[in-house]
Amino acid sequence: MTNFPDAKILDVDLTVGKIETSTIPGETYRLYPGGSALGLYLILQEMEPGIDPLSPENMLVFSTSVLTGLPISGQSRVMITTKSPLTETIGDSQAGGFFPAHLRNSGYDAVVFRGKSEKPVYLYIDGNDVTLKDASAVWGKVTGETERIIREELDEDQLEIAEIGPAGENLVKYASIMNMANRANGRNGTGAVMGSKNLKAIAVKKVKPRKPYDAEGFKKLSGNVKERIAENPNIQGLGASGTNGELAPTSEEGFLPTRNFLSGYFGEKVEKIGGDTLMNTIFKESDTCFACAIRCKRVVEIEGKVDPLYGGPEYETAATFGSYCDVDSLEDVSIANQYCNMYGLDTISCGATIAFAMECYEKGLLTKEDTDGMELAFGKSEYFPELIEKIALRKGFGDLLAEGTHRAAEKLGPEAMPLSMCVKKQEMPAHMPHYKPAIGLLYAVNSFGADHQSCEHDPFLTMPEDSFERKRLAMIGISKGYEDSFSMDDDKVRFTVAGQQFFSTLDTLGLCQFAWGPTWQLYGPDDLIDFCEAGVGWETSIEELLEIGERRINMMRYFNMREGFDKKDDYLPERMYEPLPDGPQKGFQLDKDIFMNFRDNYYQFVDWDENGNPSEETLRKLSLGWLLEKR
Numbered sequence: 001m002t003n004f005p006d007a008k009i010l011d012v013d014l015t016v017g018k019i020e021t022s023t024i025p026g027e028t029y030r031l032y033p034g035g036s037a038l039g040l041y042l043i044l045q046e047m048e049p050g051i052d053p054l055s056p057e058n059m060l061v062f063s064t065s066v067l068t069g070l071p072i073s074g075q076s077r078v079m080i081t082t083k084s085p086l087t088e089t090i091g092d093s094q095a096g097g098f099f100p101a102h103l104r105n106s107g108y109d110a111v112v113f114r115g116k117s118e119k120p121v122y123l124y125i126d127g128n129d130v131t132l133k134d135a136s137a138v139w140g141k142v143t144g145e146t147e148r149i150i151r152e153e154l155d156e157d158q159l160e161i162a163e164i165g166p167a168g169e170n171l172v173k174y175a176s177i178m179n180m181a182n183r184a185n186g187r188n189g190t191g192a193v194m195g196s197k198n199l200k201a202i203a204v205k206k207v208k209p210r211k212p213y214d215a216e217g218f219k220k221l222s223g224n225v226k227e228r229i230a231e232n233p234n235i236q237g238l239g240a241s242g243t244n245g246e247l248a249p250t251s252e253e254g255f256l257p258t259r260n261f262l263s264g265y266f267g268e269k270v271e272k273i274g275g276d277t278l279m280n281t282i283f284k285e286s287d288t289c290f291a292c293a294i295r296c297k298r299v300v301e302i303e304g305k306v307d308p309l310y311g312g313p314e315y316e317t318a319a320t321f322g323s324y325c326d327v328d329s330l331e332d333v334s335i336a337n338q339y340c341n342m343y344g345l346d347t348i349s350c351g352a353t354i355a356f357a358m359e360c361y362e363k364g365l366l367t368k369e370d371t372d373g374m375e376l377a378f379g380k381s382e383y384f385p386e387l388i389e390k391i392a393l394r395k396g397f398g399d400l401l402a403e404g405t406h407r408a409a410e411k412l413g414p415e416a417m418p419l420s421m422c423v424k425k426q427e428m429p430a431h432m433p434h435y436k437p438a439i440g441l442l443y444a445v446n447s448f449g450a451d452h453q454s455c456e457h458d459p460f461l462t463m464p465e466d467s468f469e470r471k472r473l474a475m476i477g478i479s480k481g482y483e484d485s486f487s488m489d490d491d492k493v494r495f496t497v498a499g500q501q502f503f504s505t506l507d508t509l510g511l512c513q514f515a516w517g518p519t520w521q522l523y524g525p526d527d528l529i530d531f532c533e534a535g536v537g538w539e540t541s542i543e544e545l546l547e548i549g550e551r552r553i554n555m556m557r558y559f560n561m562r563e564g565f566d567k568k569d570d571y572l573p574e575r576m577y578e579p580l581p582d583g584p585q586k587g588f589q590l591d592k593d594i595f596m597n598f599r600d601n602y603y604q605f606v607d608w609d610e611n612g613n614p615s616e617e618t619l620r621k622l623s624l625g626w627l628l629e630k631r
Helices: 035-046 099-105 143-154 187-196 215-222 225-230 233-241 243-253 267-273 275-281 315-323 330-343 347-362 381-393 405-412 437-445 458-462 468-474 490-509 525-536 542-562 592-605 616-621
Strands: 007-013 018-024 060-063 078-083 090-095 110-114 121-126 129-134 159-163 177-179 183-185 199-205 283-287 297-300
Touching: 018 129, 035 060, 035 078, 035 090, 035 110, 035 490, 035 542, 060 187, 078 099, 078 187, 090 177, 090 187, 090 542, 099 159, 099 199, 143 159, 143 199, 143 330, 177 187, 183 187, 187 199, 215 525, 225 233, 233 243, 233 275, 243 267, 243 275, 243 315, 267 275, 267 315, 267 330, 275 283, 275 297, 275 330, 315 330, 315 347, 330 347, 330 381, 347 381, 347 405, 437 458, 437 490, 437 592, 458 468, 458 490, 490 542, 490 592, 525 542, 542 616
Parallel strands: 007 110, 121 199
Antiparallel strands: 007 018, 060 078, 060 110, 078 090, 090 183, 121 129, 159 177, 159 199, 177 183, 283 297
């Protein structure tokens, strides 16, 4: 390819109802070729620091990438960038499905929303015909009902729709944006920003897939997918039992967050909510995303209780509503998953917030008078439907929990604060820093709060040097292995940084981490280079791709620096440093002094200053000198 393609931006001013398009030249787009890198580029051009995340001044950017919409596994992702109402940092959230591919194939690399509509609206995209529609008929409706009504109103079945539920309308701090009523841009409360703008949905008319730049080269990647799956037991397992298959092994290791992180061991209960039980009882079918052969999504059905429209619980959901809450009923976990998807709530934050409330109740920090009469002790899953609805509608006790655990703890008092398992006010996912210190480090330093998909996980370093996974890691410069996953030395920092940069590249290019490198996935780093060339004619290298990921990371950190965040905000909850009370890891604890040194070594490795922020030299090295001129 002689020239990198230009990016086409759809700009929607909701305040005045004005819709325009613009382009970003290819030479610039190559630096920010999609995802939140592109979103940040647009936001940092004009949005002032210090704005209220729920004010009209906040920008909400839906972005795809230069690769999105091509017919190959793992490319259909939409990334949403905004200032988060949950963390007040940069907000970043990703989701799969069919909506992302059809948005990009309609001709738009990003859609920018600014301002606030006077009344509820939704955006309808039919190629070059883009209009704002009255959303009064769907305002207040749950996600599945919203999609049905919009299809009927437009008299069009061939639509992909991203929408908020009542939680977004009611500005719940961890409201999600859904598509297919079961794919979630779940983290960071992006749904609340959408609700604050009176924007209910985006409906995109389906279009044909894009054609690859080099059809023969592309076929070499996409045409042998069955053979790739047959040769990769990890992908076979993901397709067979979904992510829930990891619950039991993680608990058996002693590191499955249980009872609000009081323990890492769920005992025999874990089998009742795990992948095998799901497959043998309530499983209906496997689902997938646009052009993807992996089929990792589990769809469940319980007659009269759980509608398959809303998918099924994945690992994080089964953990947060299961082990976090000391609940071993797969039925109740599945009902909770459905309610979150109906009302548009992040299952991680919602389940973790309920677990926090359960511990507060058991410790006497909440009473039945506070909880609207609910005896909200651990294990009380019968309250899930009522409680989730109260949160989404901000009714009664739900109004407190709609703020998330950090803000709820602030209101309950100092005794409640140690029970809030958050980083930057975002609830932690179901991976314990004790077992995965690289993930713990990323929990601490990640710009948008605790996130489990911003780096590869430590146990892969314990595999044999000649293993499939270790050979993949060597492609991004990681060669040292370990006997166990607990190390926090300089080489583990190197692993963390390289993994973070590669995952950041994937999040920029809108690629699913289950399909694209760097370890066990369907495709590896070398395949990604081939994909760029065959897909769009982009001749690239591992070095360029890792720099793209590094650029995004530094843009996020720069955004946070403008908002007053720095090293002081890069912490883990104190509970992470306490000895585990039971299970196979009884007595094990994460050493705080070693971990904090681990964190400080990370700052040095990525060339950040003593406050944990990008230096002028680092920004200029990454072609981000223009940010310095905006100070």
